[in-house]
Amino acid sequence: MKTKDELPACPVATTVQLIGSKWKLLIMRNLLVRPWRFNELQKNLEGISQKVLTDSLRSMEADGIITRTVYPEVPPRVEYALSELGESMRPIIFAMETWGIAYKENKQ
Numbered sequence: 001m002k003t004k005d006e007l008p009a010c011p012v013a014t015t016v017q018l019i020g021s022k023w024k025l026l027i028m029r030n031l032l033v034r035p036w037r038f039n040e041l042q043k044n045l046e047g048i049s050q051k052v053l054t055d056s057l058r059s060m061e062a063d064g065i066i067t068r069t070v071y072p073e074v075p076p077r078v079e080y081a082l083s084e085l086g087e088s089m090r091p092i093i094f095a096m097e098t099w100g101i102a103y104k105e106n107k108q
Contacts, residue, residue, distance in 0.1 A: 018063050018065065019060075019065065019089065021056065023045065023048055023052055023053070023056050024056050024059075024060060025093070025096075026045055027041060027045070027053075027056060027057070027060065027066075027080075028060075028065070028066075028082065028086060028089060028093060029093060030044060030045075031066060031080060031081055031082045031086065032082065032090060032093060034081075035069075035079040035080060035081035036079065036080055036081075037077065037078060037079055037080070038053070038054075038057070038078060038080070041053060041057075041080070057080060060086075061080075064083055064085045064086075065082070065083060065085055065086040065089075066080050066081060066082055066083055066086055067080070067081050067082075067083045068080055069081070
């Protein structure tokens, strides 16, 4: 997790730095519905590479946006879910969805 000194002074820039990539937003979109396993996310997010997904998940976990749960099974099962901090982004992502729907309707 970044310290306050490592984050931009502008709150919008801070948000963009933490979740502003295309893939992080789409990962969060999926995790709003339910916890997902790595392979499920990779299959659902068409075009994402294994490295980018791994890096995005690690970064989001380090920033406290998602949680990673490892179940003591053979083979091991790992699930990713939104943390309480990640859940606080729900209204923002919903607003983005609403805006996107309205934009598409007005473009026709």
